Amino acid sequence: MIQVRNVSKSFGSTNVLNELSIDFDKGVTVIMGQSGAGKSTLLRCINGLEKIDGGDIVVDGLSINEKKNVREIREKCSMVFQQFNLFPHLNVLENVTLSPIHVLGIEKKKAQEKAMRFLEMVGLSEKIKSYPSQLSGGQQQRVAIARALIMEPSALLLDEITSALDPEMTSEVLEVIERIAREGTTMLVVTHEVSFARRVADRMVFLENGKVLADQNTEDFFSSNNERIMRFLQKIEFN
Amino acid sequence: MTLHFRVIFNNLDFLLEGLKMTFYISVFSLIIGFFIGLVVAFMRISKNKLFSSIAIAYVEFFRNTPFLVQLFFFYFGLPELGISTEPVTTAIIALGINNAAYNSEIIRAGIISINKGLVEGAESLGFTKFQIVRLIIIPNALRVTFKPLGSNFINLILTTSVAVSITANELMSNAMTLSSNTFRPFEIYLTILVLYCVLTFSLSGLIHFVDRKFISKGIS
Ligand SMILES: Nc1ncnc2c1ncn2[C@@H]1O[C@H](COP(=O)(O)OP(=O)(O)O)[C@@H](O)[C@H]1O
Ligand SMILES: [Mg+2]
Numbered sequence: 001m002i003q004v005r006n007v008s009k010s011f012g013s014t015n016v017l018n019e020l021s022i023d024f025d026k027g028v029t030v031i032m033g034q035s036g037a038g039k040s041t042l043l044r045c046i047n048g049l050e051k052i053d054g055g056d057i058v059v060d061g062l063s064i065n066e067k068k069n070v071r072e073i074r075e076k077c078s079m080v081f082q083q084f085n086l087f088p089h090l091n092v093l094e095n096v097t098l099s100p101i102h103v104l105g106i107e108k109k110k111a112q113e114k115a116m117r118f119l120e121m122v123g124l125s126e127k128i129k130s131y132p133s134q135l136s137g138g139q140q141q142r143v144a145i146a147r148a149l150i151m152e153p154s155a156l157l158l159d160e161i162t163s164a165l166d167p168e169m170t171s172e173v174l175e176v177i178e179r180i181a182r183e184g185t186t187m188l189v190v191t192h193e194v195s196f197a198r199r200v201a202d203r204m205v206f207l208e209n210g211k212v213l214a215d216q217n218t219e220d221f222f223s224s225n226n227e228r229i230m231r232f233l234q235k236i237e238f239n
Numbered sequence: 240m241t242l243h244f245r246v247i248f249n250n251l252d253f254l255l256e257g258l259k260m261t262f263y264i265s266v267f268s269l270i271i272g273f274f275i276g277l278v279v280a281f282m283r284i285s286k287n288k289l290f291s292s293i294a295i296a297y298v299e300f301f302r303n304t305p306f307l308v309q310l311f312f313f314y315f316g317l318p319e320l321g322i323s324t325e326p327v328t329t330a331i332i333a334l335g336i337n338n339a340a341y342n343s344e345i346i347r348a349g350i351i352s353i354n355k356g357l358v359e360g361a362e363s364l365g366f367t368k369f370q371i372v373r374l375i376i377i378p379n380a381l382r383v384t385f386k387p388l389g390s391n392f393i394n395l396i397l398t399t400s401v402a403v404s405i406t407a408n409e410l411m412s413n414a415m416t417l418s419s420n421t422f423r424p425f426e427i428y429l430t431i432l433v434l435y436c437v438l439t440f441s442l443s444g445l446i447h448f449v450d451r452k453f454i455s456k457g458i459s
Contacts, residue, residue, distance in 0.1 A: 085359060089382060090457070103370075
């Protein structure tokens with residue numbers, strides 16, 4: 001579904017991704033790695049927010065190197081960010097319906113009905129008239145999830161979506177993600193939440209210096225005797 | 240002293256004619272001031288050093304010189320270069336150019352207020368560049384700029400009175416003509432003070448209403 005082939009990306013003289021190759025298929029893939037390993041850059045490249053320097057990324061048969069494919073790829077891979085990035089001038093319902101109306105060309109009434117389903121799924125059907133500034137961080141992030149889901153993407157890209165939240169809000173957001181995962185949504189999830197990853201991941205990927213250091217099923221990963229992975233897991237579990 | 244407001248009623252048409260001209264000058268210089276302000280704002284934040292320097296020079300020059308002198312320069316100075324315009328046109332151009340200097344700083348603040356994450360959030364959903372400008376950037380920039388631009392516009396209306404110095408036949412010019420014909424300065428200037436006040440006060444009410452109702456929704 002998503003093929004990353006020999007992708008390189010650098011910022012100035014910093015090589016962030018080094019000829020990285022990996023395929024993502026159905027199911028939930030959790031990506032872990034030290035800060036600065038290139039996790040965000042990988043997701044941002046798949047979403048076309050960063051332009052790759054070399055290699056190719058193919059999403060449902062569309063190469064990101066063809067300029068005209070970028071918007072279609074973005075429709076297929078919805079991204080949720082650490083900082084929510086909601087539209088502050090629109091209320092919750094408008095935030096969720098803006099892209100189906102203008103990107104997918106769905107009629108407003110239909111878009112609203114559809115939005116209500118997803119807002120219910122994230123537990124926010126009572127808040128449709130609220131503006132982002134009137135919501136807690138956890139609620140804002142759940143709106144952002146609904147806004148991504150309504151595009152019915154082939155894959156959902158989640159980049160440390162709970163890192164800006166306190167523990168209580170973190171669990172309310174992770175619960176929503178777990179529910180969506182159980183419904184069979186394909187997701188690439190960057191997170192430091194170990195117990196969440198154990199529950200939700202079908203597959204674990206560990207990035208180091210812009211390369212894939214480990215790519216295995218969840219159980220094997222967490223019982224890995226690779227020294228660097230063990231040290232990483234110890235460190236984050238300690239925090 | 241006895242007040243003779245009859246002079247006002249007898250010449251009401253003449254004063255209203257002036258008010259209409261004031262309105263006309265204001266609206267056209269508003270439009271010019273907005274578009275030049277927009278261009279200057281983008282030049283100011285551009286990475287091109289030449290553009291940003293020109294923009295800074297423009298803003299500082301027009302904010303640090305008296306408007307009356309600018310107006311005289313346009314009206315009396317430019318004909319020396321063979322560029323000569325009617326009083327009304329000159330007033331519109333001078334006011335527009337002057338107002339643009341103030342507007343550009345406000346618009347620049349509006350543009351800067353749009354953070355990268357907001358745009359990326361929209362990009363990642365597949366909006367086109369044009370849709371992002373129309374649906375996300377402009378409405379959010381307006382939240383920062385609408386009221387300050389509105390106060391600039393009100394200032395602009397009041398400043399049109401300076402055009403009396405080149406007799407642009409706006410409210411102040413007509414009032415002055417009337418005053419020297421009738422020797423009733425107190426009644427006449429009091430009346431036009433009230434007219435200016437009614438005009439700008441209701442406009443500022445309208446600006447606040449539009450802002451609250453349509454633009455600043457969701458700001459806590
Ligand atoms: N826009 C950018 N400009 C310059 N350097 C960047 C940019 N984005 C990321 N980097 C650098 O790339 C490296 C990888 O970043 P990132 O992908 O965000 O890592 P991670 O998400 O794994 O923490 C870091 O060293 C970071 O400083
Ligand atoms: Mg990151």
